[in-house]
Amino acid sequence: MTLPQVTPLPIVLVAGNPNSGKSTIFNALSGSRAHVANYPGVTIDRVSAPVTIDGRDLELVDLPGTYSLSARSREEQIAVDSLLGRNLPSPAAMVVVVDAAALGRALFMALEVIATGVPVVIAVNMSDEVARDGIVIDLAKLGAMTGAEVVRTVATKGGGIANLKAAIGRAAARAPSEAPLVERPAAVALDLAALEAAILAEQVLERPGAARAWATWLLLSLDDDGADDLIGVPPALRTLTLDIRRRAAAAGRNVDLEIISSFYQRVDTIVEAVVTRPPEPRRHQTDRIDAVLTHGLYGGAVFAVVMLVVFQALFTWSEPAIALIESGVAGVQALAATALPAGPLTDLIINGIIAGVGNVVVFVPQIGLLFLFIGLLEDSGYLARVAFVIDRLMRSVGLNGRAFVPMLSGFSCAVPAVMATRTIESRTDRLLTMLVLPLMSCSARLPVYVLVTATVFAPGTRFGYLSAGAVLLFAMYMLSVVAALTAAAVLRRTVLKGPGAPLVLELPPYRLPAPRVLLFNVWQRVRAFLIGAGTVILALTIVLWALLSYPRAGDASAGDQLRQSFAGRLGHAIEPAIEPLGFDWRIGVGIIGAFAAREVFVSTLAIVFDIESGGAEDEPLRDALRAATWPDGRRLMTPLAGVSLMVFFVLACQCMSTIAVVRRESGTWTWPLFMLAYMTVLAYAASLAVYQIGSRLGLGLG
Amino acid sequence: MTSKPGSLAALPVGGTAIVSRVRGERAVVRRLLEIGLVPGTKVTLRRVAPMGDPIELKVRNFTLSIRRSEALGIDIE
Numbered sequence: 131m132t133l134p135q136v137t138p139l140p141i142v143l144v145a146g147n148p149n150s151g152k153s154t155i156f157n158a159l160s161g162s163r164a165h166v167a168n169y170p171g172v173t174i175d176r177v178s179a180p181v182t183i184d185g186r187d188l189e190l191v192d193l194p195g196t197y198s199l200s201a202r203s204r205e206e207q208i209a210v211d212s213l214l215g216r217n218l219p220s221p222a223a224m225v226v227v228v229d230a231a232a233l234g235r236a237l238f239m240a241l242e243v244i245a246t247g248v249p250v251v252i253a254v255n256m257s258d259e260v261a262r263d264g265i266v267i268d269l270a271k272l273g274a275m276t277g278a279e280v281v282r283t284v285a286t287k288g289g290g291i292a293n294l295k296a297a298i299g300r301a302a303a304r305a306p307s308e309a310p311l312v313e314r315p316a317a318v319a320l321d322l323a324a325l326e327a328a329i330l331a332e333q334v335l336e337r338p339g340a341a342r343a344w345a346t347w348l349l350l351s352l353d354d355d356g357a358d359d360l361i362g363v364p365p366a367l368r369t370l371t372l373d374i375r376r377r378a379a380a381a382g383r384n385v386d387l388e389i390i391s392s393f394y395q396r397v398d399t400i401v402e403a404v405v406t407r408p409p410e411p412r413r414h415q416t417d418r419i420d421a422v423l424t425h426g427l428y429g430g431a432v433f434a435v436v437m438l439v440v441f442q443a444l445f446t447w448s449e450p451a452i453a454l455i456e457s458g459v460a461g462v463q464a465l466a467a468t469a470l471p472a473g474p475l476t477d478l479i480i481n482g483i484i485a486g487v488g489n490v491v492v493f494v495p496q497i498g499l500l501f502l503f504i505g506l507l508e509d510s511g512y513l514a515r516v517a518f519v520i521d522r523l524m525r526s527v528g529l530n531g532r533a534f535v536p537m538l539s540g541f542s543c544a545v546p547a548v549m550a551t552r553t554i555e556s557r558t559d560r561l562l563t564m565l566v567l568p569l570m571s572c573s574a575r576l577p578v579y580v581l582v583t584a585t586v587f588a589p590g591t592r593f594g595y596l597s598a599g600a601v602l603l604f605a606m607y608m609l610s611v612v613a614a615l616t617a618a619a620v621l622r623r624t625v626l627k628g629p630g631a632p633l634v635l636e637l638p639p640y641r642l643p644a645p646r647v648l649l650f651n652v653w654q655r656v657r658a659f660l661i662g663a664g665t666v667i668l669a670l671t672i673v674l675w676a677l678l679s680y681p682r683a684g685d686a687s688a689g690d691q692l693r694q695s696f697a698g699r700l701g702h703a704i705e706p707a708i709e710p711l712g713f714d715w716r717i718g719v720g721i722i723g724a725f726a727a728r729e730v731f732v733s734t735l736a737i738v739f740d741i742e743s744g745g746a747e748d749e750p751l752r753d754a755l756r757a758a759t760w761p762d763g764r765r766l767m768t769p770l771a772g773v774s775l776m777v778f779f780v781l782a783c784q785c786m787s788t789i790a791v792v793r794r795e796s797g798t799w800t801w802p803l804f805m806l807a808y809m810t811v812l813a814y815a816a817s818l819a820v821y822q823i824g825s826r827l828g829l830g831l832g
Numbered sequence: 833m834t835s836k837p838g839s840l841a842a843l844p845v846g847g848t849a850i851v852s853r854v855r856g857e858r859a860v861v862r863r864l865l866e867i868g869l870v871p872g873t874k875v876t877l878r879r880v881a882p883m884g885d886p887i888e889l890k891v892r893n894f895t896l897s898i899r900r901s902e903a904l905g906i907d908i909e
Contacts, residue, residue, distance in 0.1 A: 198866040202859060234892035235868045350862065386858065390865040394873075416895075417878075426882030518897050522883035525899075531886070632860040633886060634867055635897040 138219055139180065139189040142298055143212055145243060146227030147236050148195040149514075149638040151255045154285040154647050155227050156192040159295065164192070184299040188222065197235075197634075199242045200350040203359045210347050213246050214340045216362060223249045223301035225294070226278075227285075230260040230267060231639065233405060237397045238390075240276065245311045245346070247339025249301035250278040253294055257282045259639070264408035272404045277307060286644035308339040312396050317381075318388040321374045322346060328370050349375065349385050416511075416639040423515050433516065436507075438604060443499065446597065451495035452580075456750060459488030478675065481737060486671030489733040490664040492577070494656055501542065501652045509643035513538070517635055527615045528622025531633045533563040537614065540570030541607075544788040547572075548795055562626045564795060565805050566617040568788045571610035571780055574728040578779045579603055581732050585755045586772035602773070610780045613812070625804075671733045674723050678737050697722065697734075711778065711814070712771035712821040714760060724784045731779070770830035774821040782813035841887075841903035843877040849908035850874055856905035868892045869906060 144159075146152030157164070160179030177192040193209050201207040212218055226243050228236035233254075244250045254267060273280040279297040283290035314322060325345035326338065335341045348371045352358060356368075363371075378385045422428050463480050470476040507513045516538075521531030529537070539547035544567055551563045571579075583599035591598040677697040701719035708718050716738050723734030732751070739754035758766040783789065783806045792802040824830055843849055851873045854861050868891050869875070878895070879888040886899045 200862065200866065229894075232892070232894035235894055238866065238868065354858070386862050387854075387865060387870070390862070391870045394868065394870045420879065420888075424879060424881065424888075429882055518881050518886065518888065519883075521897075521899070522881060522885045525885070531897075632863060632902050633897070633899050634863055635886070637888060637895040637897055639895075 139187050140222035140302060141189050141191055141212075141219055142181075142302060143191050143193050143221045143224045144227065145193040145209060145213075145224060145239070146195060146253075146255075147197055147229065147232075147239060147636075149636055150195070150227045150229045150236065151283075151285045152195055152227040153192065154644075155225070155253055155255065155283065155291075155294070156190065157647070157650060158285055158288055158291045159298075160190050181295075183295050183302070186299065186302070188298070188302060191221075196239070198239055199347055201347075201358075201360060202351065202353065204361055207351075207360050207362075210344070211362070213243065213248060214335060214344055216335070221248055223251060223298055223304075225251045225253055225298060227253045227255050227283075229638075230254045230257045230282075231263075231265075233267065234397060234401045237276075237400060238393055240278070241312060241393050241396055242343075242346075244276055244278055245339075246343035247306040247308055247337060249304040249306065250276075251294065251297045251301050252276065252278045252280045253283045253285075253290070254280060255283045255285055256641075258284045258287075258289070259641075263414075266406040268404040268406075272400065275400050275403060277311070286647050288646075306337060306339055308337065310342065312392055314392045315388050317378070317383060318385060318392070321349065321378065321385065325349065325367070325370060325374060328367060332364055332367060334364060334367070346389055350389055414639065419640050420515065420637075423512065424519055429515075429519055433519070436512075443503075446600070448495035448499055448580075452492055455488065455492045455495075459484060459492075460750075462488075474679075477679065478672070482672040482675035483668070485675075485736055486668040486733060489671060489729070489736065490660065490668060494660070498652050498656050501656070502648065504538070504542065505648045505651050506643055509641065509648060511638045511640045514635060514637050518637060521633055521635070523615075527619035528626075529563060529566075529615075529618050530559065531635050533559065536563055537567055537570055540567045540572060540614075542573045544568040544570070544572050544785065545791045548788065548791045551795065558626055561796060561801065562618055562621055564792055565621060565626075565801060566614045568783055568785065568792075568805065568809065569610055569614035569617055569781065571607050572728070572785075574785070575606075575779050577729045577732045578724075579606055579776055581735075581751065581755075582767075582772040582776050585752045585767050586769045602776070606776050606780050609777065613781055617808070617812075671730070671737075674730070674734050675737055678719075678734075710822065711817040712768070712774045712825075713778075714758075714766055716758070717766075717775065721778075721782075721784070724779075728779060728784045731784075768831050770821060770824040773824070773830065774817045777820050778813050778817040780813075781809060781816055783809035838908060839904050840875060840877070840889075840906040840908050841900045843875075843908065845877055845880060848874060848876045851906060852909045853907040854905060855907065856902065860902060860905070864898070864902065864906065867896060868894075875906075875908065 144152060144156045146155075156177070156179075160181055164177050164179040179190045181188050181190050191212065193212060194205070196206065196209055199210045199213070201210065210216075213221065213224065215221065224243055226240040228240055240250070240252055252272065254269065254272075257267070260267065269280045269282060272278075279301050281290055281294045281297045283294055285291070322342060322345045325348060326341045329335055329341040329344055330338065335344055348363065348367065351360060352363065352368060352371050352375075354372060354375060375385055423432055463484050466476070466480050466484060470479065507516070517531040517534045520534060524530055524534060533551070536547045536551045547567050547570070548564050551560045551567070579602070580599075583602050587598045587602075593601045674697065678695050679691070680695060682691070697719050698715070700722055701715035704718045704722070705713075705715040708714075708721070713721070716735070719738055720731045720734045724731035735755070736751045739751060739758070755767045760766055789802040789806055792805060793799055796802065840849070840851075851869055851871050853871060854864050854869060873891060876890040877887055878890050881887070881897075884900075886897045887903055889896045889898065
């Protein structure tokens with residue numbers, strides 16, 4: 131083990147319930163200096179940022195949003211391990227972000243945290259909303275009753291952040307408290323004392339306050355049948371904990387109920403003392419909106435309209451930006467061609483590097499727009515209503531409303547979405563979501579759809595009032611959803627039998643999204659794409675350029691060069707298999723390249739067609755595709771072949787990153803290989819059906 | 833009707849009751865308790881999802897949605 135180069139900074143943890151505005155507070159405190167690493171031993175992101183408060187350097191760490199500290203999985207265990215400094219440095223202070231409107235629930239976790247003795251700052255967030263409702267919260271009394279620093283914040287507007295920083299500075303300078311916070315019923319107090327003594331004797335923790343908090347956590351978290359996934363619990367303590375639980379159960383006591391109820395009694399006392407409500411609470415706007423948006427008929431109609439508007443906007447709004455980027459890239463390529471001497475290096479720069487960068491940047495408009503819409507839905511509170519409305523349907527295919535968020539994230543990228551399935555408690559449910567999630571149409575497929583629709587339909591082609599491209603795009607998203615749900619239903623009844631986990635879904639009040647927060651999040655996603663995906667795309671564009679350019683064919687024509695290159699040979703080899711789907715060997719080469727990442731399909735085709743078309747480097751890819759023919763002169767990219775290709779991309783597991791992340795999350799190669807197999811078979815069969823049936827009926831051949 | 837002992841699943845829309853007991857699988861019960869559905873808590877059934885499930889509750893001044901299958905395990909008085 132190597133010694134760290136620098137002394138680690140004192141840590142300040144930021145925790146809070148989901149929907150409390152925790153991440154917004156974290157971003158407001160840290161600016162954009164956050165960096166992402168992994169917690170030791172688990173594959174969960176540890177987002178942290180250096181901050182300077184009162185001239186003191188601290189490390190701010192964003193904990194996953196949660197309603198309590200208790201845990202069944204290693205991922206949920208992170209919160210308590212970070213808080214108690216188990217295998218990690220102990221924090222100097224902790225910020226608990228609470229939703230001012232839901233103090234009666236949010237204080238539960240705040241008290242769990244305060245009970246550890248770590249100095250705490252409570253950020254009473256969204257305090258402007260309660261003030262508007264005429265609710266008064268006595269912050270001084272809240273501070274006195276909890277022993278925490280209490281600060282009023284309106285994170286979306288940057289309100290109270292300076293005060294919060296000052297409070298963090300004061301808290302971080304304080305020593306941990308060892309005094310008990312919550313009064314327990316006598317029996318459970320004895321149980322906790324016995325466990326606390328054992329923890330101190332085992333020297334797992336040294337502070338009495340920390341040992342007491344860990345004793346509480348062990349009693350709440352350890353599974354009676356050992357079915358939890360928790361680590362770092364010495365066998366003697368596990369045995370003692372389960373003994374205590376067993377004895378309590380035999381005496382007719384419920385330890386979980388006793389512990390949680392005593393916390394809530396304290397919460398109720400505090401809320402009673404600090405919150406003053408107006409005598410006549412006015413009917414909240416949220417109620418009126420929900421009467422429409424969660425209504426069976428209107429709600430469904432609104433959902434469909436919102437989605438259609440999003441996709442129409444994605445398609446039409448991004449087009450001018452894409453055209454601008456494409457012409458810009460062509461201009462730079464032309465400039466490089468005149469400035470540099472001809473040769474393999476110049477070829478690499480123009481067709482590998484500049485083309486690769488262009489292929490990355492060209493997706494930014496769509497990705498930015500898509501995340502803007504997703505952010506709007508999420509921040510406004512509508513996303514939770516979607517889960518509420520759709521849970522029954524999700525359940526009928528064996529998923530639950532919670533799977534909806536990962537599934538929806540699947541629209542952007544399967545990789546983070548697969549990681550987001552960690553919030554699903556049951557392993558079976560989680561695995562099921564993970565296996566069907568890659569069928570959701572991710573943003574990397576979008577460039578493929580956009581390229582294909584723009585190629586096979588002339589601009590202005592319309593079905594009724596909607597552009598043909600938008601209708602087709604919408605149909606592909608619907609196909610992906612239907613395919614994912616059907617796959618879930620089938621897998622649940624075959625390979626993954628078992629009961630579903632409970633649904634506990636909070637419906638936050640409707641809120642006007644804050645543009646600053648929204649744009650910051652969009653930028654973070656775009657940046658993540660540029661860094662995470664962009665570098666891979668650039669590298670692969672270069673690798674593929676090499677595959678397509680070598681071995682060199684001397685002074686043969688560009689077509690001959692490509693045919694005898696490594697990639698060309700492979701494309702030719704699979705052509706007999708993909709011809710019934712309407713794809714020739716060039717599309718085959720694209721599909722091979724797309725396995726690295728779906729969007730690479732576009733850059734691969736760009737190289738394939740640039741080489742074939744000889745000197746016309748700056749000819750847009752769409753024109754090249756439109757002009758492409760089979761050897762017998764038939765058009766290659768007919769509308770039917772385009773639809774077949776899109777269907778293939780909806781269903782095929784053309785993404786090694788997804789396979790890698792499913793391997794990591796499932797802990798075995800069995801599931802990702804199973805996923806690859808079933809998706810490939812599904813994609814092949816569906817495209818075959820589309821092309822063959824379409825051809826017989828004479829559809830879309832012109 | 834609203835004061836009749838029974839399960840939360842039997843509460844009519846708009847009805848209010850007090851939680852008396854939460855039964856079921858331990859992980860589910862713990863989850864419901866932690867979110868604030870401890871015995872003695874006032875619960876109002878606000879709405880039912882369009883497809884009849886899940887249900888929307890008002891608990892401790894926030895809005896929570898659970899399924900009927902879980903609501904069946906929550907005794908009210």
